[in-house]
Amino acid sequence: MTFEPEQLGQSGQELASMLRDLRKRAGLSGVRLAARCNMSQSKVSRIENGKVRPSLVDVEQILRALDAPPSTVAEVSALARMANTEWRNLRELRRKGIGTRQAELKALEASSTHMRYFLLSMVTGLLATPEYVRASLAHSPADTSKAIAGKLERQAVLYDTSKQFTFILTEQAVRWPVVSPLALAEQMDRLASLTYLPNVRIGVIPMGTPTPTNPLNTFTIYDASLVTIETSAGSLVLRDGRDIQSYLKEFSGYEESALFGEAARAKLAEWSAACRS
Template identity: 85%
Template sequence: MTFEPEQLGQSSQELASKLRELRKQAGLSGVRLAARCHMSQSKVSRIENGKVRPSLVDIEQILRALDAPANLIAEISALARLANTEWRNLRELRRKGLGTRQAELRALEASSAHIRYLLPSMLTGLLATPEYVRASLAHSPADTSKAAAGKLERQAVLYDSSKRFTFILTEQAVRWPVVAPLPLAEQMDRLSSLTYLPNVRLGVLPLGTVTPRSPLNTFTIYDASLVTIETSAGSLVLRDSRDIQSYLDEFSGYEECALFGEEGRARLAEWSTSCRS
Protein backbone atom coordinates (compact mmCIF):
# COMPACT_ATOMS: atom_id res chain seq x y z
CA MET A 1 0.00 0.00 0.00
CA THR A 2 1.32 3.47 -0.91
CA PHE A 3 0.12 6.78 0.49
CA GLU A 4 1.08 10.39 0.98
CA PRO A 5 2.53 11.32 4.41
CA GLU A 6 -0.25 13.84 5.03
CA GLN A 7 -2.82 11.03 4.78
CA LEU A 8 -1.44 9.35 7.88
CA GLY A 9 -3.59 9.66 10.98
CA GLN A 10 -6.33 11.47 9.03
CA SER A 11 -8.67 8.55 8.24
CA SER A 12 -10.15 7.78 11.68
CA GLN A 13 -13.56 9.36 11.05
CA GLU A 14 -13.84 7.83 7.59
CA LEU A 15 -12.99 4.43 9.03
CA ALA A 16 -15.58 4.82 11.79
CA SER A 17 -18.24 5.83 9.30
CA LYS A 18 -17.57 2.89 6.98
CA LEU A 19 -17.68 0.39 9.83
CA ARG A 20 -20.99 1.80 11.07
CA GLU A 21 -22.43 1.73 7.56
CA LEU A 22 -21.25 -1.83 6.99
CA ARG A 23 -22.87 -3.03 10.24
CA LYS A 24 -26.17 -1.46 9.30
CA GLN A 25 -26.06 -3.02 5.83
CA ALA A 26 -25.56 -6.39 7.51
CA GLY A 27 -28.70 -5.80 9.61
CA LEU A 28 -26.89 -6.15 12.91
CA SER A 29 -27.28 -4.09 16.05
CA GLY A 30 -24.22 -2.91 17.93
CA VAL A 31 -25.01 -5.43 20.66
CA ARG A 32 -25.13 -8.37 18.24
CA LEU A 33 -21.93 -7.31 16.50
CA ALA A 34 -20.16 -6.95 19.84
CA ALA A 35 -21.23 -10.47 20.81
CA ARG A 36 -19.91 -11.90 17.53
CA CYS A 37 -16.59 -10.08 17.98
CA HIS A 38 -16.25 -10.90 21.70
CA MET A 39 -16.04 -7.16 22.40
CA SER A 40 -18.04 -4.97 24.70
CA GLN A 41 -20.93 -3.07 23.11
CA SER A 42 -19.44 0.17 24.44
CA LYS A 43 -16.18 -0.50 22.58
CA VAL A 44 -18.03 -1.13 19.31
CA SER A 45 -19.94 2.11 19.86
CA ARG A 46 -16.78 4.10 20.54
CA ILE A 47 -15.12 2.65 17.43
CA GLU A 48 -18.13 3.54 15.25
CA ASN A 49 -18.19 7.07 16.65
CA GLY A 50 -14.48 7.63 16.12
CA LYS A 51 -13.76 7.92 19.84
CA VAL A 52 -11.49 4.86 19.91
CA ARG A 53 -8.86 4.06 17.32
CA PRO A 54 -9.31 0.34 16.51
CA SER A 55 -6.29 -1.88 16.00
CA LEU A 56 -5.94 -4.03 12.89
CA VAL A 57 -6.89 -7.04 15.03
CA ASP A 58 -10.12 -5.26 16.05
CA ILE A 59 -10.84 -4.53 12.39
CA GLU A 60 -10.25 -8.13 11.38
CA GLN A 61 -12.66 -9.34 14.06
CA ILE A 62 -15.36 -6.90 12.98
CA LEU A 63 -15.01 -7.63 9.27
CA ARG A 64 -15.09 -11.36 9.92
CA ALA A 65 -18.24 -10.99 12.03
CA LEU A 66 -19.88 -8.95 9.26
CA ASP A 67 -18.82 -11.42 6.55
CA ALA A 68 -17.53 -8.46 4.52
CA PRO A 69 -16.64 -8.96 0.84
CA ALA A 70 -12.98 -9.07 -0.17
CA ASN A 71 -12.93 -5.62 -1.79
CA LEU A 72 -14.29 -3.97 1.38
CA ILE A 73 -11.86 -5.90 3.58
CA ALA A 74 -8.96 -4.50 1.55
CA GLU A 75 -10.34 -0.95 1.61
CA ILE A 76 -11.14 -0.88 5.32
CA SER A 77 -7.89 -2.60 6.32
CA ALA A 78 -6.00 0.10 4.40
CA LEU A 79 -7.96 2.82 6.23
CA ALA A 80 -7.19 1.15 9.56
CA ARG A 81 -3.48 1.10 8.77
CA LEU A 82 -3.56 4.82 7.93
CA ALA A 83 -5.54 5.61 11.07
CA ASN A 84 -2.95 3.84 13.23
CA THR A 85 0.04 5.62 11.66
CA GLU A 86 0.87 9.29 11.98
CA TRP A 87 3.59 11.43 10.40
CA ARG A 88 5.01 14.40 12.31
CA ASN A 89 6.81 16.69 9.85
CA LEU A 90 9.81 18.46 11.37
CA ARG A 91 8.92 21.71 9.59
CA GLU A 92 5.47 21.61 11.20
CA LEU A 93 6.96 20.87 14.61
CA ARG A 94 9.26 23.88 14.26
CA ARG A 95 6.34 26.07 13.21
CA LYS A 96 4.43 25.10 16.35
CA GLY A 97 7.54 25.55 18.45
CA LEU A 98 10.02 22.98 19.69
CA GLY A 99 8.90 23.73 23.23
CA THR A 100 5.46 22.36 22.33
CA ARG A 101 7.12 19.10 21.31
CA GLN A 102 8.70 18.84 24.76
CA ALA A 103 5.26 19.21 26.35
CA GLU A 104 3.94 16.37 24.17
CA LEU A 105 6.83 14.13 25.17
CA ARG A 106 6.33 14.98 28.85
CA ALA A 107 2.69 13.90 28.56
CA LEU A 108 3.69 10.60 26.91
CA GLU A 109 6.22 9.92 29.65
CA ALA A 110 3.70 10.75 32.36
CA SER A 111 1.18 8.26 30.97
CA SER A 112 3.65 5.38 30.46
CA ALA A 113 4.99 2.82 32.94
CA HIS A 114 7.88 1.36 30.92
CA ILE A 115 9.65 3.31 28.19
CA ARG A 116 12.29 1.74 25.95
CA TYR A 117 14.76 3.75 23.86
CA LEU A 118 17.03 2.55 21.08
CA LEU A 119 19.64 5.24 20.39
CA PRO A 120 21.90 4.33 17.45
CA SER A 121 23.28 7.78 16.58
CA MET A 122 23.04 10.26 19.49
CA LEU A 123 21.62 10.65 22.98
CA THR A 124 18.07 11.52 23.96
CA GLY A 125 17.39 14.62 26.02
CA LEU A 126 16.54 12.59 29.13
CA LEU A 127 20.18 11.48 29.36
CA ALA A 128 21.91 14.67 28.24
CA THR A 129 23.94 17.22 30.16
CA PRO A 130 22.92 20.89 29.70
CA GLU A 131 25.85 21.51 27.35
CA TYR A 132 24.97 18.45 25.25
CA VAL A 133 21.33 19.59 25.07
CA ARG A 134 22.28 23.06 23.84
CA ALA A 135 24.72 21.66 21.27
CA SER A 136 22.19 19.15 19.97
CA LEU A 137 19.79 22.01 19.17
CA ALA A 138 22.37 24.40 17.73
CA HIS A 139 21.56 23.50 14.11
CA SER A 140 17.93 24.65 14.42
CA PRO A 141 17.10 28.02 12.84
CA ALA A 142 14.35 28.57 15.43
CA ASP A 143 14.66 29.83 19.00
CA THR A 144 15.59 26.72 21.00
CA SER A 145 15.68 28.16 24.52
CA LYS A 146 12.26 26.74 25.47
CA ALA A 147 13.10 23.39 23.91
CA ALA A 148 16.38 23.19 25.85
CA ALA A 149 14.64 24.08 29.11
CA GLY A 150 11.91 21.52 28.36
CA LYS A 151 14.44 18.75 27.74
CA LEU A 152 16.18 19.42 31.04
CA GLU A 153 12.91 19.69 32.99
CA ARG A 154 11.76 16.35 31.57
CA GLN A 155 14.75 14.62 33.18
CA ALA A 156 12.94 14.68 36.53
CA VAL A 157 10.84 11.74 35.31
CA LEU A 158 13.90 9.47 35.59
CA TYR A 159 13.61 9.76 39.37
CA ASP A 160 9.98 8.64 39.44
CA SER A 161 10.30 5.16 40.94
CA SER A 162 6.86 4.16 39.61
CA LYS A 163 8.32 4.16 36.08
CA ARG A 164 10.88 1.97 34.33
CA PHE A 165 13.31 3.05 31.64
CA THR A 166 15.47 0.90 29.38
CA PHE A 167 18.03 2.66 27.20
CA ILE A 168 20.21 0.91 24.62
CA LEU A 169 22.97 3.07 23.15
CA THR A 170 25.44 2.20 20.43
CA GLU A 171 29.07 3.20 20.89
CA GLN A 172 28.54 5.66 18.06
CA ALA A 173 25.69 7.35 19.95
CA VAL A 174 27.83 7.68 23.07
CA ARG A 175 30.99 8.89 21.34
CA TRP A 176 29.57 11.05 18.54
CA PRO A 177 31.25 14.46 19.01
CA VAL A 178 28.17 16.59 19.58
CA VAL A 179 30.29 18.56 22.06
CA ALA A 180 34.04 18.98 22.59
CA PRO A 181 36.04 16.08 24.12
CA LEU A 182 35.98 17.22 27.76
CA PRO A 183 32.20 17.93 27.86
CA LEU A 184 31.69 14.64 26.03
CA ALA A 185 33.64 12.82 28.75
CA GLU A 186 31.43 14.52 31.35
CA GLN A 187 28.40 13.36 29.37
CA MET A 188 29.68 9.78 29.54
CA ASP A 189 30.17 10.15 33.30
CA ARG A 190 26.53 11.20 33.59
CA LEU A 191 25.44 8.10 31.68
CA SER A 192 27.43 5.95 34.05
CA SER A 193 25.88 7.63 37.11
CA LEU A 194 22.36 7.06 35.77
CA THR A 195 22.95 3.30 35.66
CA TYR A 196 22.77 3.29 39.46
CA LEU A 197 19.14 4.44 39.48
CA PRO A 198 17.05 1.38 40.40
CA ASN A 199 14.40 2.05 37.73
CA VAL A 200 16.87 2.83 34.92
CA ARG A 201 18.51 0.10 32.83
CA LEU A 202 21.13 1.52 30.50
CA GLY A 203 23.13 -0.69 28.17
CA VAL A 204 25.73 -0.05 25.48
CA LEU A 205 26.49 -1.83 22.21
CA PRO A 206 30.24 -1.46 21.50
CA LEU A 207 31.42 -1.39 17.90
CA GLY A 208 31.84 -4.93 16.65
CA THR A 209 28.92 -6.30 18.65
CA VAL A 210 27.00 -8.79 16.53
CA THR A 211 23.27 -8.07 16.73
CA PRO A 212 20.28 -9.87 15.15
CA ARG A 213 19.49 -6.76 13.10
CA SER A 214 21.16 -3.50 12.17
CA PRO A 215 19.56 -0.48 13.89
CA LEU A 216 18.44 2.00 11.25
CA ASN A 217 16.60 4.66 13.27
CA THR A 218 16.15 5.95 16.77
CA PHE A 219 12.89 4.62 18.17
CA THR A 220 11.01 4.80 21.47
CA ILE A 221 8.42 2.32 22.72
CA TYR A 222 5.86 3.53 25.26
CA ASP A 223 4.59 0.47 27.15
CA ALA A 224 2.94 -1.66 24.45
CA SER A 225 0.73 1.12 23.15
CA LEU A 226 2.80 3.40 20.91
CA VAL A 227 6.10 3.59 19.03
CA THR A 228 7.79 6.73 17.71
CA ILE A 229 10.48 6.48 15.02
CA GLU A 230 12.79 9.43 14.44
CA THR A 231 14.07 10.44 11.01
CA SER A 232 15.89 13.54 9.81
CA ALA A 233 12.64 14.88 8.29
CA GLY A 234 10.27 14.14 11.17
CA SER A 235 8.86 11.30 13.23
CA LEU A 236 6.53 8.40 12.54
CA VAL A 237 4.00 7.35 15.19
CA LEU A 238 2.72 3.75 15.15
CA ARG A 239 -0.22 2.57 17.26
CA ASP A 240 -1.17 -0.78 15.78
CA SER A 241 -0.42 -3.67 18.15
CA ARG A 242 1.38 -5.75 15.52
CA ASP A 243 3.68 -2.89 14.56
CA ILE A 244 4.43 -2.30 18.24
CA GLN A 245 5.16 -5.98 18.83
CA SER A 246 7.57 -5.96 15.90
CA TYR A 247 9.54 -3.15 17.55
CA LEU A 248 9.40 -4.84 20.95
CA ASP A 249 10.90 -7.97 19.38
CA GLU A 250 13.61 -5.92 17.65
CA PHE A 251 14.42 -4.12 20.89
CA SER A 252 14.70 -7.42 22.78
CA GLY A 253 17.29 -8.61 20.26
CA TYR A 254 19.50 -5.59 20.93
CA GLU A 255 18.90 -5.86 24.68
CA GLU A 256 20.27 -9.40 24.72
CA CYS A 257 23.52 -8.17 23.12
CA ALA A 258 24.06 -4.97 25.14
CA LEU A 259 26.42 -4.54 28.09
CA PHE A 260 24.69 -3.51 31.31
CA GLY A 261 25.77 -2.87 34.90
CA GLU A 262 29.49 -3.14 35.66
CA GLU A 263 30.35 -4.18 32.11
CA GLY A 264 28.55 -1.20 30.66
CA ARG A 265 30.10 1.20 33.18
CA ALA A 266 33.57 -0.18 32.38
CA ARG A 267 33.10 0.64 28.68
CA LEU A 268 31.77 4.11 29.48
CA ALA A 269 34.78 4.74 31.73
CA GLU A 270 37.12 3.55 28.97
CA TRP A 271 35.52 5.90 26.43
CA SER A 272 35.51 8.79 28.91
CA THR A 273 39.23 8.31 29.61
CA SER A 274 39.89 8.31 25.88
CA CYS A 275 38.10 11.66 25.53
CA ARG A 276 40.09 13.21 28.38
CA SER A 277 43.38 12.05 26.92
Protein backbone atom coordinates (compact mmCIF):
# COMPACT_ATOMS: atom_id res chain seq x y z
CA MET A 1 0.00 0.00 0.00
CA THR A 2 1.40 3.39 -0.99
CA PHE A 3 0.35 6.69 0.56
CA GLU A 4 1.24 10.34 0.83
CA PRO A 5 2.53 11.76 4.14
CA GLU A 6 -0.66 13.84 4.44
CA GLN A 7 -2.70 10.62 4.61
CA LEU A 8 -1.05 9.57 7.87
CA GLY A 9 -3.40 9.74 10.83
CA GLN A 10 -6.44 10.15 8.56
CA SER A 11 -7.32 6.47 8.08
CA GLY A 12 -8.89 5.70 11.47
CA GLN A 13 -12.48 5.49 10.23
CA GLU A 14 -11.47 3.42 7.21
CA LEU A 15 -9.66 0.97 9.50
CA ALA A 16 -12.68 0.75 11.84
CA SER A 17 -15.02 0.06 8.93
CA MET A 18 -12.73 -2.59 7.45
CA LEU A 19 -12.40 -4.45 10.77
CA ARG A 20 -16.18 -4.38 11.28
CA ASP A 21 -16.80 -5.73 7.76
CA LEU A 22 -14.24 -8.51 8.23
CA ARG A 23 -15.93 -9.61 11.45
CA LYS A 24 -19.36 -9.70 9.82
CA ARG A 25 -18.03 -11.65 6.84
CA ALA A 26 -16.53 -14.18 9.26
CA GLY A 27 -19.96 -14.62 10.83
CA LEU A 28 -18.82 -13.62 14.31
CA SER A 29 -20.64 -11.43 16.80
CA GLY A 30 -18.73 -8.73 18.66
CA VAL A 31 -18.98 -10.83 21.83
CA ARG A 32 -17.45 -13.92 20.18
CA LEU A 33 -14.65 -11.89 18.57
CA ALA A 34 -13.87 -10.24 21.92
CA ALA A 35 -13.62 -13.66 23.57
CA ARG A 36 -11.23 -14.92 20.88
CA CYS A 37 -9.03 -11.82 21.25
CA ASN A 38 -9.17 -11.75 25.06
CA MET A 39 -10.60 -8.21 24.80
CA SER A 40 -13.72 -6.70 26.33
CA GLN A 41 -16.75 -6.51 24.05
CA SER A 42 -16.94 -2.77 24.70
CA LYS A 43 -13.38 -2.32 23.39
CA VAL A 44 -14.19 -4.23 20.22
CA SER A 45 -17.28 -2.05 19.77
CA ARG A 46 -15.31 1.18 20.28
CA ILE A 47 -12.69 0.02 17.79
CA GLU A 48 -15.30 -0.82 15.16
CA ASN A 49 -17.07 2.51 15.68
CA GLY A 50 -13.83 4.49 15.38
CA LYS A 51 -14.02 5.73 18.98
CA VAL A 52 -10.76 4.01 19.97
CA ARG A 53 -7.65 3.90 17.82
CA PRO A 54 -6.42 0.26 17.94
CA SER A 55 -2.72 -0.44 18.27
CA LEU A 56 -0.99 -2.71 15.76
CA VAL A 57 -1.03 -5.46 18.40
CA ASP A 58 -4.81 -5.07 18.77
CA VAL A 59 -5.23 -5.30 15.00
CA GLU A 60 -3.01 -8.38 14.77
CA GLN A 61 -5.04 -10.10 17.49
CA ILE A 62 -8.29 -9.35 15.67
CA LEU A 63 -6.95 -10.53 12.31
CA ARG A 64 -5.70 -13.79 13.86
CA ALA A 65 -9.08 -14.34 15.52
CA LEU A 66 -10.78 -13.81 12.14
CA ASP A 67 -8.30 -16.15 10.39
CA ALA A 68 -7.78 -13.44 7.75
CA PRO A 69 -5.79 -14.39 4.61
CA PRO A 70 -2.22 -13.02 4.24
CA SER A 71 -3.22 -10.42 1.63
CA THR A 72 -5.89 -8.99 3.96
CA VAL A 73 -3.47 -9.02 6.90
CA ALA A 74 -0.94 -7.01 4.90
CA GLU A 75 -3.54 -4.47 3.75
CA VAL A 76 -5.16 -3.96 7.17
CA SER A 77 -1.79 -3.84 8.96
CA ALA A 78 -0.60 -1.11 6.62
CA LEU A 79 -3.80 0.81 7.28
CA ALA A 80 -3.33 0.38 11.05
CA ARG A 81 0.22 1.73 10.78
CA MET A 82 -1.09 4.80 8.95
CA ALA A 83 -3.82 5.31 11.55
CA ASN A 84 -1.23 5.26 14.34
CA THR A 85 1.15 7.65 12.59
CA GLU A 86 0.35 11.30 12.01
CA TRP A 87 2.28 13.81 9.90
CA ARG A 88 1.99 17.53 10.59
CA ASN A 89 3.76 19.60 8.00
CA LEU A 90 5.11 23.02 8.85
CA ARG A 91 2.80 24.78 6.37
CA GLU A 92 -0.26 23.34 8.13
CA LEU A 93 1.08 24.32 11.55
CA ARG A 94 1.64 27.88 10.35
CA ARG A 95 -1.81 28.01 8.80
CA LYS A 96 -3.42 27.02 12.10
CA GLY A 97 -1.19 29.46 13.96
CA ILE A 98 1.82 28.79 16.17
CA GLY A 99 -0.27 29.80 19.18
CA THR A 100 -2.64 26.89 18.48
CA ARG A 101 0.33 24.53 18.54
CA GLN A 102 1.25 25.82 22.00
CA ALA A 103 -2.28 25.08 23.23
CA GLU A 104 -2.01 21.52 21.89
CA LEU A 105 1.32 20.99 23.66
CA LYS A 106 -0.09 22.40 26.89
CA ALA A 107 -2.95 19.90 26.72
CA LEU A 108 -0.50 17.03 26.12
CA GLU A 109 1.59 18.10 29.10
CA ALA A 110 -1.51 18.40 31.28
CA SER A 111 -2.62 14.83 30.46
CA SER A 112 0.84 13.23 30.88
CA THR A 113 2.68 12.13 34.00
CA HIS A 114 6.24 11.49 32.79
CA MET A 115 7.64 13.40 29.86
CA ARG A 116 11.01 12.67 28.29
CA TYR A 117 12.70 15.14 25.92
CA PHE A 118 15.74 14.41 23.77
CA LEU A 119 17.02 17.73 22.44
CA LEU A 120 19.53 17.48 19.62
CA SER A 121 20.01 21.02 18.37
CA MET A 122 18.10 23.57 20.49
CA VAL A 123 16.73 24.18 23.97
CA THR A 124 13.00 23.45 24.23
CA GLY A 125 10.54 26.20 25.15
CA LEU A 126 9.84 24.69 28.58
CA LEU A 127 13.44 25.40 29.60
CA ALA A 128 14.06 28.61 27.64
CA THR A 129 14.57 32.16 28.84
CA PRO A 130 12.21 34.80 27.35
CA GLU A 131 15.01 36.13 25.12
CA TYR A 132 15.78 32.62 23.85
CA VAL A 133 12.08 31.99 23.12
CA ARG A 134 11.77 35.22 21.13
CA ALA A 135 14.94 34.49 19.15
CA SER A 136 13.87 30.92 18.38
CA LEU A 137 10.71 32.24 16.67
CA ALA A 138 12.30 35.26 14.98
CA HIS A 139 12.48 33.49 11.61
CA SER A 140 8.73 32.85 11.46
CA PRO A 141 6.79 34.95 8.90
CA ALA A 142 3.66 34.77 11.10
CA ASP A 143 2.76 36.82 14.17
CA THR A 144 4.54 35.06 17.03
CA SER A 145 3.27 37.09 19.99
CA LYS A 146 0.73 34.42 21.05
CA ALA A 147 3.25 31.65 20.56
CA ILE A 148 5.83 33.43 22.74
CA ALA A 149 3.25 33.99 25.47
CA GLY A 150 2.13 30.37 25.16
CA LYS A 151 5.66 28.99 25.46
CA LEU A 152 6.37 31.05 28.58
CA GLU A 153 3.00 30.19 30.13
CA ARG A 154 3.61 26.47 29.59
CA GLN A 155 6.72 26.63 31.79
CA ALA A 156 4.48 26.63 34.89
CA VAL A 157 3.96 22.89 34.39
CA LEU A 158 7.56 22.28 35.51
CA TYR A 159 6.53 23.24 39.05
CA ASP A 160 3.72 20.67 39.18
CA THR A 161 5.35 18.02 41.36
CA SER A 162 2.77 15.42 40.37
CA LYS A 163 4.59 15.29 37.02
CA GLN A 164 8.08 14.08 36.18
CA PHE A 165 10.34 15.53 33.49
CA THR A 166 13.58 14.20 32.05
CA PHE A 167 15.45 16.39 29.57
CA ILE A 168 18.59 15.27 27.75
CA LEU A 169 20.44 17.92 25.75
CA THR A 170 23.46 17.46 23.54
CA GLU A 171 26.25 20.00 23.88
CA GLN A 172 25.22 21.30 20.47
CA ALA A 173 21.68 21.99 21.73
CA VAL A 174 23.01 23.90 24.76
CA ARG A 175 25.66 25.92 22.91
CA TRP A 176 24.01 26.58 19.53
CA PRO A 177 24.14 30.40 19.12
CA VAL A 178 20.40 31.12 18.95
CA VAL A 179 21.07 34.30 20.98
CA SER A 180 24.09 36.46 21.77
CA PRO A 181 26.88 34.95 23.92
CA LEU A 182 25.77 36.78 27.07
CA ALA A 183 22.14 35.75 26.56
CA LEU A 184 23.28 32.20 25.88
CA ALA A 185 25.21 32.21 29.17
CA GLU A 186 21.99 33.26 30.93
CA GLN A 187 20.18 30.40 29.21
CA MET A 188 22.78 27.95 30.50
CA ASP A 189 22.44 29.39 34.01
CA ARG A 190 18.68 28.81 33.81
CA LEU A 191 19.22 25.19 32.82
CA ALA A 192 21.52 24.75 35.82
CA SER A 193 18.99 26.32 38.20
CA LEU A 194 16.17 24.08 36.94
CA THR A 195 18.20 20.97 37.83
CA TYR A 196 17.35 21.68 41.48
CA LEU A 197 13.62 21.13 40.94
CA PRO A 198 12.73 17.81 42.60
CA ASN A 199 10.68 16.51 39.66
CA VAL A 200 12.99 17.70 36.87
CA ARG A 201 16.11 15.85 35.64
CA ILE A 202 18.31 17.67 33.13
CA GLY A 203 21.19 15.80 31.57
CA VAL A 204 23.80 16.98 29.09
CA ILE A 205 25.87 14.94 26.64
CA PRO A 206 29.22 16.66 25.97
CA MET A 207 30.68 16.50 22.49
CA GLY A 208 32.73 13.35 21.99
CA THR A 209 30.74 11.25 24.46
CA PRO A 210 30.01 7.79 23.02
CA THR A 211 26.29 7.00 22.69
CA PRO A 212 24.64 3.64 21.91
CA THR A 213 23.09 5.03 18.71
CA ASN A 214 23.64 8.10 16.56
CA PRO A 215 20.86 10.64 17.24
CA LEU A 216 19.05 11.93 14.17
CA ASN A 217 16.15 13.99 15.53
CA THR A 218 14.73 15.80 18.51
CA PHE A 219 11.89 13.77 20.03
CA THR A 220 9.52 13.80 23.02
CA ILE A 221 7.91 10.81 24.73
CA TYR A 222 4.67 11.36 26.65
CA ASP A 223 4.33 8.56 29.22
CA ALA A 224 4.23 5.35 27.16
CA SER A 225 1.42 6.50 24.90
CA LEU A 226 2.77 8.91 22.30
CA VAL A 227 6.01 10.09 20.66
CA THR A 228 6.53 13.28 18.69
CA ILE A 229 9.53 13.60 16.36
CA GLU A 230 10.61 17.00 15.09
CA THR A 231 12.02 17.55 11.60
CA SER A 232 12.74 20.70 9.63
CA ALA A 233 9.63 20.08 7.50
CA GLY A 234 7.18 19.25 10.29
CA SER A 235 6.58 16.65 12.98
CA LEU A 236 5.64 12.98 13.18
CA VAL A 237 3.30 11.66 15.87
CA LEU A 238 3.62 7.94 16.68
CA ARG A 239 1.05 6.10 18.81
CA ASP A 240 1.86 2.44 18.22
CA GLY A 241 3.21 0.73 21.34
CA ARG A 242 6.15 -0.88 19.57
CA ASP A 243 7.30 2.44 18.14
CA ILE A 244 7.03 4.01 21.59
CA GLN A 245 9.02 1.20 23.21
CA SER A 246 11.72 1.65 20.57
CA TYR A 247 12.06 5.33 21.44
CA LEU A 248 12.00 4.60 25.18
CA LYS A 249 14.92 2.22 24.63
CA GLU A 250 16.80 4.84 22.59
CA PHE A 251 16.16 7.49 25.25
CA SER A 252 17.41 5.15 27.98
CA GLY A 253 20.67 4.75 26.07
CA TYR A 254 21.17 8.52 25.94
CA GLU A 255 20.38 8.72 29.67
CA GLU A 256 23.29 6.38 30.38
CA SER A 257 25.62 8.65 28.39
CA ALA A 258 24.46 11.96 29.92
CA LEU A 259 25.78 13.91 32.88
CA PHE A 260 23.22 14.74 35.58
CA GLY A 261 23.17 16.60 38.88
CA GLU A 262 26.41 18.23 40.01
CA ALA A 263 28.33 16.93 36.98
CA ALA A 264 25.80 18.55 34.63
CA ARG A 265 25.87 21.84 36.57
CA ALA A 266 29.68 21.88 36.42
CA LYS A 267 29.64 21.38 32.66
CA LEU A 268 26.97 24.08 32.19
CA ALA A 269 29.02 26.46 34.34
CA GLU A 270 32.08 25.76 32.17
CA TRP A 271 30.15 26.49 28.95
CA SER A 272 28.54 29.57 30.49
CA ALA A 273 31.94 30.95 31.51
CA ALA A 274 33.20 30.39 27.96
CA CYS A 275 30.29 32.47 26.61
CA ARG A 276 30.99 35.30 29.04
CA SER A 277 34.68 35.35 28.22
